[in-house]
Amino acid sequence: MIRAATPADVPVILEMIRELAAYERATEHAHATEEQLHEALFGAHPAVYALIAETAETTGADGSTRTAEGAPVGFALWFRNFSTWTGTHGVYLEDLYVRPAARGAGHGRALLAELARICVERGYRRFEWWVLDWNRPSIDFYRSLGAEPMDEWTVFRMSGEPLRALAARAEEPAPRAGGGPVTGARAEARSNAA
Numbered sequence: 001m002i003r004a005a006t007p008a009d010v011p012v013i014l015e016m017i018r019e020l021a022a023y024e025r026a027t028e029h030a031h032a033t034e035e036q037l038h039e040a041l042f043g044a045h046p047a048v049y050a051l052i053a054e055t056a057e058t059t060g061a062d063g064s065t066r067t068a069e070g071a072p073v074g075f076a077l078w079f080r081n082f083s084t085w086t087g088t089h090g091v092y093l094e095d096l097y098v099r100p101a102a103r104g105a106g107h108g109r110a111l112l113a114e115l116a117r118i119c120v121e122r123g124y125r126r127f128e129w130w131v132l133d134w135n136r137p138s139i140d141f142y143r144s145l146g147a148e149p150m151d152e153w154t155v156f157r158m159s160g161e162p163l164r165a166l167a168a169r170a171e172e173p174a175p176r177a178g179g180g181p182v183t184g185a186r187a188e189a190r191s192n193a194a
Contacts, residue, residue, distance in 0.1 A: 002114045005050035005075070010038050012072045013050055020097040024132060051076045051114055053098060053107035074098035076111040083126055090126035091119050112145065130155060 005013060014034055021030035040048050053074035074097055081092040093115060098107045119127050128150075131138050139149070158166065 001054045001070070002110050003052055003054065003070075005041060005052050007038060007042050009050070009052055009072065009075075010034050010041065013037060013041075013052075013075050013077070016072075016075050016097050016099065017077075017095065019099065020095055023097075024135075048077055048079045048094065050078075051111055053102075053111055055102060055105070055107070073102035073105075074107045074111060076115060078115060080124075081126075081128070086125040088123060088125045090124045090128060091115050093127070093129035096129070108141065109145070 011034060014032060014037055017032060017037075018027070018030050021027045040046065041050055052072050053076075054070040055073050075095070076093060076097075077095040078091050078093045080089045082089050093112075096108060096111060098111075116127055118124070131142065143149075
C-alpha cells in the first residue's frame with residue numbers, strides 16, 4: 001500500500017534515509033535531522049513531499065510471519081521542479097528506498113507508479129531522478145519501466161567553501177558599462193538581466 005507521509009512518519013523516514021546513505025556508501029554525508037525533515041515536509045511552506053510504502057505482513061526474528069498494521073518498508077521523497085522548455089512543472093524524485101527484506105515485492109514499482117500518477121493527474125510533463133552509475137540493479141529496473149538515461153547531461157554540484165566563495169561574489173560591485181570584455185558568469189548575468 002502506498003500513502004502520503006504524515007508527521008508521525010518523520011522518524012522512520014530519517015531511519016530509511018540513513019539506510020539509503022549506507023547503501024550508497026555515503027553515510028558521512030547524511031546529516032538531516034528530524035526537525036529539518038518535519039519542517040521541510042510539514043512546515044508552513046512544505047518544500048518536499050513523501051510517500052510511504054507499507055506492508056501488512058512482517059517477518060519476526062524467529063522467521064514467523066505476523067500481521068502488523070502498516071509497517072513502513074520504503075519511501076519516496078520528491079519535490080516539484082519546472083521545465084522552461086515544456087512550460088510545466090514536473091516531479092523530481094530525490095530519494096527512493098525500499099528496505100532489503102521488502103525488495104522484490106513491488107513496493108518500488110508502486111511508489112514510482114504513484115508518482116507517475118501524480119504527474120499525469122496534474123499535467124506535469126516530466127518525472128526525473130538520478131541514479132548512481134554503479135547501481136546496476138536500479139538502472140535495469142528503471143529501464144524496464146521505460147525510463148531513459150540522460151547520458152548527455154553532467155550533474156554539477158557546489159557546496160561548502162566553493163559555495164560560500166561564490167556567494168561572497170554576489171556582494172561585489174556590478175561591472176561598469178564599457179569596462180572591458182564581459183565573459184563567463186558576468187556575461188550570463190548580463191544577458192539574463194537584459
